[in-house]
Amino acid sequence: TQLLEQSPQFLSIQEGENLTVYCNSSSVFSSLQWYRQEPGEGPVLLVTVVTGGEVKKLKRLTFQFGDARKDSSLHITAAQPGDTGLYLCAGAYSGGSNYKLTFGKGTLLTVNP
Amino acid sequence: KAGVTQTPRYLIKTRGQQVTLSCSPISGHRSVSWYQQTPGQGLQFLFEYFSETQRNKGNFPGRFSGRQFSNSRSEMNVSTLELGDSALYLCASNAGGTVNSPLHFGNGTRLTVT
Numbered sequence: 486t487q488l489l490e491q492s493p494q495f496l497s498i499q500e501g502e503n504l505t506v507y508c509n510s511s512s513v514f515s516s517l518q519w520y521r522q523e524p525g526e527g528p529v530l531l532v533t534v535v536t537g538g539e540v541k542k543l544k545r546l547t548f549q550f551g552d553a554r555k556d557s558s559l560h561i562t563a564a565q566p567g568d569t570g571l572y573l574c575a576g577a578y579s580g581g582s583n584y585k586l587t588f589g590k591g592t593l594l595t596v597n598p
Numbered sequence: 599k600a601g602v603t604q605t606p607r608y609l610i611k612t613r614g615q616q617v618t619l620s621c622s623p624i625s626g627h628r629s630v631s632w633y634q635q636t637p638g639q640g641l642q643f644l645f646e647y648f649s650e651t652q653r654n655k656g657n658f659p660g661r662f663s664g665r666q667f668s669n670s671r672s673e674m675n676v677s678t679l680e681l682g683d684s685a686l687y688l689c690a691s692n693a694g695g696t697v698n699s700p701l702h703f704g705n706g707t708r709l710t711v712t
Contacts, residue, residue, distance in 0.1 A: 516698060527602070527688050527703030528641075535698075573641065577697040584654040585631065586697050590640035 489576055491589035499597050501563055506592045508574035509556045515577050517557050518586065519548055522571040531559075564596045600625065602691050602704035610710045616677040619707045623670050623691030630672040631701065632664060635686040644687075647672055648695055679711045 490509045498504055508517070516535045520528035532541050534550035534557060541548045545568075547560040561568055571593050575586040603622040611617050623630050632644040643656040647666035664674040670691075676683055686708050690701035 518697075518700065525705065527690070527705050528701075529703070530700040533698075533700060575641075584629070584646045584648070584696060585643045585656070586701065587643070588633070588641035 489589040497595040506559045513554050517576045520573040566596045604704035608708045618675050621672045621689030627691035629692040629695045631690045633688045684711045
């Protein structure tokens with residue numbers, strides 16, 4: 486069974502602080518996606534990374550894919566209360582099925598005003 | 599374009615009963631996946647359908663089954679419900695048919711088994 490580890494599991498910070506969330510696996514991903522889920526809703530895609538070493542920016546969010554394609558990070562600059570939610574990474578494993586994603590358990594982020 | 603629609607939003611069932619959940623994908627999307635979300639296990643893959651064919655199945659017992667209709671709408675069925683089946687069941691549709699295309703999730707069906 487391939488596992489995707491996310492850390493930290495919980496994060497509570499003040500508005501304006503920076504934070505980083507990590508996603509790690511012992512296996513290689515062919516692609517990795519980050520989603521955000523708000524209470525009562527389904528996850529919404531933030532970004533997909535495919536190439537080792539790739540960095541993508543989405544406003545105050547910076548996503549990085551490890552060179553070996555086994556890990557990824559999400560960095561949020563100057564967090565705002567609207568960033569509150571469950572952040573999920575999801576990977577498609579190299580050599581695995583093209584039809585399923587393996588999800589991490591998520592990082593629950595609370596940004597206090 | 600309407601998003602992914604899941605019905606019902608909430609269900610309360612008793613142990614031993616069975617339940618059917620419904621998912622209408624985004625128009626034009628032929629791939630539909632189902633996931634179970636619990637606080638302890640996170641999102642776990644149940645199965646994926648494309649053009650009425652199940653292409654992949656997760657590690658769930660045979661009590662969990664699904665199907666897809668010719669209009670791409672999908673249903674999942676859980677028979678002989680157990681307390682541990684209480685969870686948020688999420689359906690997602692996909693335009694490209696593989697995980698290289700993003701998943702579009704519905705808001706889920708919250709199932710409570712008592």
